Amino acid sequence: xxxxxxxxxxxxxxxxxxxxxxxxxxxxxxxxxxxxxxxxxxxxxxxxxxxxxxxxxxxxxxxxxxxxxxxxxxxxxxxxxxxxxxxxxxxxxxxxxxxxxxxxxxxxxxxxxxxxxxxx
Amino acid sequence: xxxxxxxxxxxxxxxxxxxxxxxxxxxxxxxxxxxxxxxxxxxxxxxxxxxxxxxxxxxxxxxxxxxxxxxxxxxxxxxxxxxxxxxxxxxxxxxxxxxxxxxxxxxxx
Numbered sequence: 001x002x003x004x005x006x007x008x009x010x011x012x013x014x015x016x017x018x019x020x021x022x023x024x025x026x027x028x029x030x031x032x033x034x035x036x037x038x039x040x041x042x043x044x045x046x047x048x049x050x051x052x053x054x055x056x057x058x059x060x061x062x063x064x065x066x067x068x069x070x071x072x073x074x075x076x077x078x079x080x081x082x083x084x085x086x087x088x089x090x091x092x093x094x095x096x097x098x099x100x101x102x103x104x105x106x107x108x109x110x111x112x113x114x115x116x117x118x119x120x
Numbered sequence: 121x122x123x124x125x126x127x128x129x130x131x132x133x134x135x136x137x138x139x140x141x142x143x144x145x146x147x148x149x150x151x152x153x154x155x156x157x158x159x160x161x162x163x164x165x166x167x168x169x170x171x172x173x174x175x176x177x178x179x180x181x182x183x184x185x186x187x188x189x190x191x192x193x194x195x196x197x198x199x200x201x202x203x204x205x206x207x208x209x210x211x212x213x214x215x216x217x218x219x220x221x222x223x224x225x226x227x228x229x
Binding site for chain 1: 153160161162163164165168207216217219220221222224
């Protein structure tokens with residue numbers, strides 16, 4: 001099956017610093033990658049959608065200058081949390097979707113294992 | 121607006137059967153997913169329905185009625201490891217996944 005990796009799995013950083021999270025599709029080409037954040041006991045909140053080689057589309061209320069997304073290749077997308085604050089502490093999850101028909105006709109998203117970010 | 125409703129929490133007994141319901145109102149419909157998410161982990165795919173009817177996969181089954189905007193996930197022979205959150209998500213007309221808030225299922229011995 002399709003595998004998506006995320007690195008790091010856990011990160012603790014100080015306020016004001018930047019953190020980069022990598023999301024890789026290991027055995028398929030991900031034309032579209034999604035970045036979510038999830039607060040405890042809450043559902044997934046879509047932050048942005050990125051297509052390889054183009055700018056990410058951010059959801060309403062998500063600051064694009066704070067959450068920088070780069071989808072430079074068909075297997076790698078990165079999320080950089082700039083000038084992190086304690087309220088940015090959350091569980092960040094990426095998912096990847098392959099070409100329609102390549103990963104089935106039902107646009108399934110394959111999720112990475114998530115990154116637990118703690119900002120002190 | 122787009123809306124997906126599912127119960128916040130359910131409790132069931134080991135070995136029993138539980139049905140988790142999901143109702144939706146979305147702009148377009150291209151299928152409905154059920155995902156399982158254990159605490160602190162990412163969601164994992166359980167099922168996909170795009171046509172009306174029941175899809176069975178081992179102990180888990182998923183049902184869809186498009187005319188009623190309704191789906192359910194049926195879990196049989198419950199095991200303790202089934203304790204998790206179950207997320208209902210609908211693929212809308214833009215092929216974006218719209219997520220429900222999830223149902224936390226607690227299994228008791």
